[in-house]
Amino acid sequence: MKIIAIANQKGGVGKTTTAVNLGHALAEKDQSILIVDLDPQGNATSALGMQELESENLYEALLGDESIVDKILPTRIERLFLVPANLDLAGVEVEIARMSDHLTRLSKTLSILRDDQTFDFILLDCPPSLGILMTNALAAADELLTPIQCEYFALEGLVKIVRVVEQVRGSGANDQLEIGGIVMTMFDGRTNLSGQVVADVREHFAGKVYRTVVPRTVRLSEAPSFGKTILEYDSGGAGAYAYRALAREFLKRHSSP
Amino acid sequence: MKIIAIANQKGGVGKTTTAVNLGHALAEKDQSILIVDLDPQGNATSALGMQELESENLYEALLGDESIVDKILPTRIERLFLVPANLDLAGVEVEIARMSDHLTRLSKTLSILRDDQTFDFILLDCPPSLGILMTNALAAADELLTPIQCEYFALEGLVKIVRVVEQVRGSGANDQLEIGGIVMTMFDGRTNLSGQVVADVREHFAGKVYRTVVPRTVRLSEAPSFGKTILEYDSGGAGAYAYRALAREFLKRHSSP
Numbered sequence: 406m407k408i409i410a411i412a413n414q415k416g417g418v419g420k421t422t423t424a425v426n427l428g429h430a431l432a433e434k435d436q437s438i439l440i441v442d443l444d445p446q447g448n449a450t451s452a453l454g455m456q457e458l459e460s461e462n463l464y465e466a467l468l469g470d471e472s473i474v475d476k477i478l479p480t481r482i483e484r485l486f487l488v489p490a491n492l493d494l495a496g497v498e499v500e501i502a503r504m505s506d507h508l509t510r511l512s513k514t515l516s517i518l519r520d521d522q523t524f525d526f527i528l529l530d531c532p533p534s535l536g537i538l539m540t541n542a543l544a545a546a547d548e549l550l551t552p553i554q555c556e557y558f559a560l561e562g563l564v565k566i567v568r569v570v571e572q573v574r575g576s577g578a579n580d581q582l583e584i585g586g587i588v589m590t591m592f593d594g595r596t597n598l599s600g601q602v603v604a605d606v607r608e609h610f611a612g613k614v615y616r617t618v619v620p621r622t623v624r625l626s627e628a629p630s631f632g633k634t635i636l637e638y639d640s641g642g643a644g645a646y647a648y649r650a651l652a653r654e655f656l657k658r659h660s661s662p
Numbered sequence: 663m664k665i666i667a668i669a670n671q672k673g674g675v676g677k678t679t680t681a682v683n684l685g686h687a688l689a690e691k692d693q694s695i696l697i698v699d700l701d702p703q704g705n706a707t708s709a710l711g712m713q714e715l716e717s718e719n720l721y722e723a724l725l726g727d728e729s730i731v732d733k734i735l736p737t738r739i740e741r742l743f744l745v746p747a748n749l750d751l752a753g754v755e756v757e758i759a760r761m762s763d764h765l766t767r768l769s770k771t772l773s774i775l776r777d778d779q780t781f782d783f784i785l786l787d788c789p790p791s792l793g794i795l796m797t798n799a800l801a802a803a804d805e806l807l808t809p810i811q812c813e814y815f816a817l818e819g820l821v822k823i824v825r826v827v828e829q830v831r832g833s834g835a836n837d838q839l840e841i842g843g844i845v846m847t848m849f850d851g852r853t854n855l856s857g858q859v860v861a862d863v864r865e866h867f868a869g870k871v872y873r874t875v876v877p878r879t880v881r882l883s884e885a886p887s888f889g890k891t892i893l894e895y896d897s898g899g900a901g902a903y904a905y906r907a908l909a910r911e912f913l914k915r916h917s918s919p
């Protein structure tokens with residue numbers, strides 16, 4: 406069982422889109438997947454059409470008053486499960502900040518799932534921030550999967566996330582943490598910028614960058630408004646093809662020797 | 663003098679692009695403008711080509727150890743000034759959380775500027791979050807300017823920001839706060855979704871929505887990599903035209919009777 410934080414503090418780079426669609430593509434390949442929505446916006450929750458159920462969230466489980474096991478909901482998709490989120494989750498940051506173990510609350514909350522091996526992978530959909538929910542995700546994760554848009558600010562953001570990972574490692578909260586993989590998203594063939602950003606990222610991060618590049622497609626931007634993953638909404642299109650290819654590459658990197 | 667928070671907790675919707683380009687367009691129209699970069703990513707700082715100067719940031723001023731006046735830097739653009747940001751700013755959230763006045767630190771920091779009327783408008787470029795830096799911006803602002811992408815998640819985000827504004831008003835931190843204006847960004851004529859989102863937003867928020875719609879253009883996504891505003895990088899293009907039109911509308915709404 407591996408815990409993967411899908412994180413990039415830069416906003417709108419495709420974190421939720423990757424969590425939901427990679428999650429579905431892995432479930433399609435017989436993996437048992439839990440997506441934990443750590444963003445008070447609850448986008449992963451609504452992308453799976455489950456916003457009515459957002460009454461459940463991590464708040465009490467993070468404070469230790471309830472078990473995370475009671476917050477896990479099945480989705481329409483076989484082998485894909487979700488811990489939903491809603492706006493109340495935003496209030497937990499101030500509460501956690503005052504606790505002595507404010508960096509490792511999530512790690513403790515998730516530890517029960519490490520022991521019972523129900524899931525092959527737990528995907529943490531992180532909010533766009535450098536706040537407490539994000540640092541908790543980094544402290545709990547085995548590795549980071551970082552989506553990055555093929556645009557300028559995203560490139561700058563990558564340098565910053567490397568620094569944040571070093572800070573989390575240095576703090577002792579998680580000395581195993583590393584950037585496991587980088588996924589290029591929203592590639593737009595019409596602009597030179599996309600090609601330049603991909604070349605730059607491959608030069609600096611070489612083997613960490615997945616070969617699969619997710620194109621910018623209208624279908625991917627439409628799918629969430631129907632509460633469907635791209636594999637449900639447009640199974641034969643370029644978006645679904647890219648996320649299935651990403652799932653294959655992901656499993657190759659994580660298959661136990 | 664008015665303090666405008668450019669805020670939307672949804673990531674990647676064009677907050678920084680709007681802060682920088684509206685700021686430049688207003689300065690071009692003889693307004694004296696201060697942009698305060700409240701995002702530890704420091705995107706407004708790098709969009710203005712000032713990342714080398716990011717050693718200055720709000721950290722000490724927010725804790726009351728220094729005055730914000732010492733953090734204000736001139737930009738290349740006449741009448742446009744900046745308080746830069748860098749990664750250290752992320753650490754201030756935990757510090758502020760422990761203070762009794764954790765909601766109004768920024769408001770106190772900015773109060774010196776309210777008294778001396780150097781600036782016509784102060785634009786706060788907010789991080790994509792519901793954390794402490796964001797709530798501080800909402801408590802300090804006279805009104806909110808909310809950029810929203812013409813995509814599904816952005817629409818959902820608008821409902822949430824209305825709730826956050828009500829919470830800030832209810833907390834007593836700022837009972838004047840209101841959503842002043844909504845700007846539609848990254849409009850892409852190729853998709854039906856863009857048109858639907860614009861129609862939906864206009865139906866729910868009527869007079870608050872600016873008539874100007876900012877189109878998705880390659881030039882706008884390229885400009886930050888040169889550290890230039892769109893008015894410098896592609897002054898005759900659709901992006902610069904849209905932000906100049908937005909500045910005209912903005913001034914009409916804010917001209918004193």
Ligand SMILES: Nc1ncnc2c1ncn2[C@@H]1O[C@H](COP(=O)(O)OP(=O)(O)OP(=O)(O)O)[C@@H](O)[C@H]1O
Nearest residue numbers: 416417418419420421422533621622625626673813
């Ligand atoms: N490859 C793609 N092609 C077209 N649109 C996309 C693609 N990936 C994501 N989108 C759209 O772009 C927007 C941003 O994506 P998403 O919400 O997944 O990013 P995020 O990083 O999770 O954002 P946040 O920082 O707010 O959490 C969404 O409206 C989404 O539907």
Ligand SMILES: Nc1ncnc2c1ncn2[C@@H]1O[C@H](COP(=O)(O)OP(=O)(O)OP(=O)(O)O)[C@@H](O)[C@H]1O
Nearest residue numbers: 416556673674675676677678679790878879882883
């Ligand atoms: N109208 C537009 N056309 C094309 N690209 C745009 C447009 N507006 C913004 N962008 C690009 O989209 C990305 C997101 O924009 P921006 O960084 O301004 O959003 P933001 O809301 O400030 O993000 P964050 O939530 O991370 O602070 C950037 O790479 C930017 O260059």
Ligand SMILES: [Mg+2]
Nearest residue numbers: 420421444448
């Ligand atoms: Mg997201």
Ligand SMILES: [Mg+2]
Nearest residue numbers: 677678701705
């Ligand atoms: Mg920004």
